Amino acid sequence: MSPRTGRPKAENPLNVNLKVRFDQETNNRLLDYCEKHGVTRTEAIRRGIHLLLEQEK
Template sequence: MSPKIGRPPKDNPRNINLNIRLTKQESADIQECAEKMKITRTDAIMKGINLLKAELDRQ
């Protein structure tokens, strides 16, 4: 058999889906931040989560 083809597996894969409900304004805010920082919406949300975690760790 030939070796597996495709991307190698990640050490910490993002395999959990989280569905949230947002207002139009909240969605637009995330989109605006992502565009200004030239990152994806997912990365913008992850940065927000990391900021919250860092704030909790400081307390």
């Protein structure tokens, strides 16, 4: 029998979907940030959430 092929299972899978609504100005600022820092919108939002949680400590 051949070994399994495909991607290995992730340690912390990203399996939660979240819908967020922004006004146009916020979205434009987010897009500018993403372009400047070379990240996706999702990654930028994750970074923002992590920053908020770290400030709370």
